[in-house]
Amino acid sequence: MVECSLCGREAVVELNYNGFSLCEGCFVRQFERRVRKALRLAGFFKRGARVLVGVSGGKDSAALLSVLAKFNSRVGAVLLPVLVDEGIDGYRNKARVTAEKLCASLDLELNVYSFRDLFGFGLDEVEGLDSARDACAFCGVWRRWVLNKAAVDLHADAVVVGHNADDVGQSFLMNLLRNSSSVLSRSGLESGGVKGLFVPRFKPLAFNLERESAIYCFLRDIPFYLGGCPYYAGFRVGIKDFLNEVEGVYPGSKFALSKASFEVQKALPSDKRRVFKCSKCGFSSSSDVCMACSLRDEVGVLFKKG
Ligand SMILES: [Zn+2]
Numbered sequence: 001m002v003e004c005s006l007c008g009r010e011a012v013v014e015l016n017y018n019g020f021s022l023c024e025g026c027f028v029r030q031f032e033r034r035v036r037k038a039l040r041l042a043g044f045f046k047r048g049a050r051v052l053v054g055v056s057g058g059k060d061s062a063a064l065l066s067v068l069a070k071f072n073s074r075v076g077a078v079l080l081p082v083l084v085d086e087g088i089d090g091y092r093n094k095a096r097v098t099a100e101k102l103c104a105s106l107d108l109e110l111n112v113y114s115f116r117d118l119f120g121f122g123l124d125e126v127e128g129l130d131s132a133r134d135a136c137a138f139c140g141v142w143r144r145w146v147l148n149k150a151a152v153d154l155h156a157d158a159v160v161v162g163h164n165a166d167d168v169g170q171s172f173l174m175n176l177l178r179n180s181s182s183v184l185s186r187s188g189l190e191s192g193g194v195k196g197l198f199v200p201r202f203k204p205l206a207f208n209l210e211r212e213s214a215i216y217c218f219l220r221d222i223p224f225y226l227g228g229c230p231y232y233a234g235f236r237v238g239i240k241d242f243l244n245e246v247e248g249v250y251p252g253s254k255f256a257l258s259k260a261s262f263e264v265q266k267a268l269p270s271d272k273r274r275v276f277k278c279s280k281c282g283f284s285s286s287s288d289v290c291m292a293c294s295l296r297d298e299v300g301v302l303f304k305k306g
């Protein structure tokens, strides 16, 4: 029997990055302690606060919602789970069933916002169009926009998403390779809010690895959907594979990279570019029309052509 490095009970998890083996109880405590640390740094999670939790049905958001619900019995915030349905048949509709099951088990109501209701089309329709962009390029921008819309609709004070240390590291590396320094200055634990235009967004799982979200769900019997998005492609996939390879040879690299992301973000001057109000949707934008609205217009033109 392999013993837990902390308490001597039977270990169930081996952590390559620090050489520790942990039993079920010690692993769960470690995972939750890291979430608590991120919440303390972010400061929004308090009595009466309205917190929108982005829920996809996948392991990260399932772990996030479960931890927040567990902490919330003492905190007394209002948790508002929101699922963005992008209209991907055979994927999101299945994940949604799991998300509903999870919310029911936590006595929370799942709010669903769908591309088809909001835009008149889903990602399946967009995928079929003759566009130079891949589906992910549309989806990422629109998901962000929809979560912000939901947050404004539901009078949320904060939005939390299930981005883990892997995601943070991937984004950091992608931004470096694209020389997106203005994005780097906004890539910390928080994406800052703009009153009335953008509800601040936080990543409470940023100190845990993706693998650890999955282990946490397994150990606590939290339901999550295992399937992957059929349209998942592009730059991020390459970066993800690369980082997994690096981590395999040099354990601890992912944490080092995500930590570097936060250090660099702190050291950079804050993004001073002017924030506009989108003339079409009224939310925050870096120009007269926001990216979500201009991509919608682009798709509208393609639909007419088709
Ligand atoms: Zn232990």
Ligand SMILES: [Zn+2]
Residues within 6 Å of the ligand: 278, 279, 280, 281, 282, 283, 285, 289, 290, 291, 292, 293, 294
């Ligand atoms: Zn807009």
